[in-house]
Amino acid sequence: MRHDHIISAKQLSRADIEEVLDRAADIAADPSAYADRHAETLLGLLFFEPSTRTKMSFTAAIKRLGGDVVDMGPVEYSSVKKGESLADTARVVEGYADALVLRHPSEGSAKMASEFVDVPLLNAGDGAGQHPTQTLLDLYTIRENAGLDDLNIGIMGDLKYGRTVHSLAHALTNFDAHQHFISPESLRLPRSVRYDLHEEGATIREHTDLDDVLDSLDVLYVTRIQEERFADQSEYRKVAGEYQIDAETLESAREDLTVMHPLPRVDEIDHDIDDTDHAKYFDQAHNGVPVRMALLDLVLGGDQ
Ligand code: NCD
Numbered sequence: 001m002r003h004d005h006i007i008s009a010k011q012l013s014r015a016d017i018e019e020v021l022d023r024a025a026d027i028a029a030d031p032s033a034y035a036d037r038h039a040e041t042l043l044g045l046l047f048f049e050p051s052t053r054t055k056m057s058f059t060a061a062i063k064r065l066g067g068d069v070v071d072m073g074p075v076e077y078s079s080v081k082k083g084e085s086l087a088d089t090a091r092v093v094e095g096y097a098d099a100l101v102l103r104h105p106s107e108g109s110a111k112m113a114s115e116f117v118d119v120p121l122l123n124a125g126d127g128a129g130q131h132p133t134q135t136l137l138d139l140y141t142i143r144e145n146a147g148l149d150d151l152n153i154g155i156m157g158d159l160k161y162g163r164t165v166h167s168l169a170h171a172l173t174n175f176d177a178h179q180h181f182i183s184p185e186s187l188r189l190p191r192s193v194r195y196d197l198h199e200e201g202a203t204i205r206e207h208t209d210l211d212d213v214l215d216s217l218d219v220l221y222v223t224r225i226q227e228e229r230f231a232d233q234s235e236y237r238k239v240a241g242e243y244q245i246d247a248e249t250l251e252s253a254r255e256d257l258t259v260m261h262p263l264p265r266v267d268e269i270d271h272d273i274d275d276t277d278h279a280k281y282f283d284q285a286h287n288g289v290p291v292r293m294a295l296l297d298l299v300l301g302g303d304q
Contacts (some may be wrong), residue, residue, distance in 0.1 A: 001016060001019070001020075001295075001298045001299050002298070002299065002300075002301040003119075003120055003299065003301065004120060004299060005110075005114040005120055005121045005122070005123075006120070006121075006122045006123060006132050006133065006295065006299065007110050007111050007114060007121070007123045007130065007132070008111075008123070008129075008130045008132055008167070008170070009130060009132045009135045009166075009167035009168070009170040009171040010130075010170050010196070011132075012132065012135075012136075012171060012174070013174065014174035014175070017136065017139060017171060017174060019298065020136050020291065020294050020295050020298060021136070021139060021140050021143055021291070021294075023294035023297060023298065024136075024140055024287070024290040024291040024293070024294035025140075025290075026294075027290040027293050027294055027297075028287075028290040031064060031290070031293075034064070034065055034293060034297065035064065035065070035066055036066040037065050037066060037297060038062065038065035038066050038067040038296070038297070038300055039066035039067065040066075040067065041062065041065065041066070041067035041068075041098045041099075041300060042062075042067060042068055042069065042070050042096065042097045042098055043058065043059075043062040043067060043068070043069045043070070043097055043098070043099055043100075043101060043296070044069070044070050044071075044072075044093045044094070044096055044097030044099070044100040044101070044119075045058065045059070045069050045070070045071040045072060045100075045101050046072050046089065046090070046093060046100060046101065046102045046103070046104075047071075047072070047075075047101075047102075047103045047124070048075050048080070048086075048102075048103060048104045048105060049103050049104065049105050049125065051103055051124070051125075052264070053262075053263060053285050053288055054101075054103065054124045054125065054133070054134070054288070055101075055103075055124075057285075057288035057289050057292055058101050058122075058124070058133075058292050058296075059071075060289045060292075061288075061289050061290075061292035061293040061296055062296060064289065064293055065293055065296060065297060067098075070093070070096050070097050072089070072093065086104065086109060086112070086113050087112065087113060087116045090102070090113040090116050090117050090121070091116050091117060094117040094118065094119045097119065098119055098300060099119050099120040099121070099122065099296065099299060099300060100113075100117060100119060100120070100121045100122065101121075101122045101124050102121060102122070102123060102124060102126075103124040103125045103126075104125075104126055104127070105127050105228075106126060106127050107126050107127035107128055107129035108126060108127075108129060109126045109127070110123035110126045110129075110130070111123075111126075120299045120300070122295070122299070125163055126163070127163070127229070128160070128161040128162070128163055128166070128226070128229050129163050129166065130163055130166055130167045131163040131164045131166075131167050131262075132167050132171075133291070133292060133295060134163075134164045134167065134168075134262055134288075135164070135167040135168045135170075135171045136171075136291050136292075136295060137284065137287045137288045137291040137292070138164070138168050138221070138260065138262070138284065139168075139171060139172075140287050140290075140291050141258075141260060141280055141283060141284040141287050142219055142258070142260070144283075144287075145219070145258040145280055146218040146219050146256075146258050147218075148175045148177070149175060149176050150176050151172070151175065151176070151177040151178065151218055151219065152177075152178045152180070152213075152216050152217050152218045152219075153172065153177055153178070153179055153180065153217065153218065153219040153220075153221060154180045154181075154182055154210065154213055154214070154217045154219070154220045154221065155168065155169065155179060155180070155181050155182070155221045155223070156181075156182040156183065156210060156220065156221065156222050156223065156243055157182075157183060157187070157222055157223035157224065157225060157243050157268060158183065158187050158223050158224065158225045158226045158239075159181050159183045159187055159188055159189045159223075160183075160186070160187040160188060160189070160190060161187070161226035161229035161230075162223045162224075162226060164223065164262040165189070165221075165223055166189075166190075166193050168221065169181075169189070169193065169197055169202070169204075170193075170196065170197070170200070172202070173197060173200035173201070173202045177202075177203070178203045178205075179197075179202060179203065179204045179205070180204075180205050180206075180207060180213045180217070181204060181205070181206045181207070182206075182207045182208070182209070182210050182213070182243070183206075183208070183243070184208060184239050184242055184243070185208060186235070186238070186239060187225070187239060188206060189206070210243070210245070210249070211252070214249075214250075214252055214253050214257075215252050215253060215254065216254075217253065217254065217257055218254070218256070218257065218258065219257070219258045219259075219260060220245075220253070220257060220258070220259050220260070221260045221261070222243075222245065222259065222260070222261045222265075222268045222269055223261065223262065223268070224261075224262075224264065224265060224266055224268060225239055225240055225242075225266070225268075227240070241267065243268060244267055244268055244269070244270065245259075245268065245269055245270065245273065246269075246270035246272050246273060247270065247272040247273055247276060250273065250276070250278060253278070255277075256277075257278050258278065258280050259273060259278040259279055259280060259281065260280055260281055260284050261281040261284070262284070263281055263284075263285055265281070269281070
């Protein structure tokens with residue numbers, strides 16, 4: 001992975017994934033061993049969309065490796081407001097940093113920007129496309145709680161626009177996973193994603209009703225309806241509020257069901273689940289630091 005761009009979960013083999021997860025576990029066990037590993041290293045942050053977890057955990061990760069960030073800051077105060085192209089911004093900022101993290105509303109933007117830079121570029125979300133670094137922390141959380149082999153996972157909510165879903169579904173094809181996709185008809189997985197999953201030989205089923213599969217699941221991965229991606233707000237209002245779960249919903253679930261969510265949640269998971277043993281979404285968010293430390297360490301060639 002040394003000096004690779006990380007654009008899509010499709011590029012990650014099982015060996016790549018296991019290398020990141022094993023290193024993340026090693027880091028989590030003894031973070032101090034990695035404290036000076038990337039002293040002097042600067043990570044360029046280019047966030048063209050809101051972010052709390054991804055941006056802050058990348059920042060924490062590089063700082064815990066001994067490095068620091070150079071941050072473009074809010075789009076409205078950057079030269080993007082003067083009409084600068086993404087390609088030009090990326091070319092300039094690669095001169096200020098050893099690697100770049102990009103979040104952008106356009107699908108394909110990370111791939112495009114990566115073609116203009118020589119430093120590794122990590123896709124932190126490109127529109128409704130991909131979010132591969134989220135997937136690595138999702139897989140880490142699944143591995144810790146349910147194991148990645150012989151997994152029954154339900155992925156519920158906005159499967160059309162949810163980039164975390166698209167990345168996770170692809171990555172799971174490297175493992176022996178049975179994937180159940182639960183959504184309203186209008187928010188089904190895009191045809192292109194379904195096609196790719198079939199090409200990879202994935203075992204997938206689609207449902208409109210969680211009750212059809214809940215009692216067989218090891219993991220339920222809940223997602224937010226991506227309001228910002230709807231061209232027509234009345235379409236959003238038709239599906240908003242569907243597919244919410246609460247403690248009562250989970251009465252028919254397995255006792256060891258792991259409930260995950262990439263966060264932020266709006267109303268998909270009731271707060272009455274937060275204090276149950278099912279709830280792992282805050283652990284999941286916290287896992288973003290060791291996992292992104294591991295990824296940065298590998299991409300920056302820390303073991304060379
Ligand atoms: C997700 C995203 O930005 O795609 N958030 C995250 O990175 N944890 C999910 C979302 O916004 O719903």
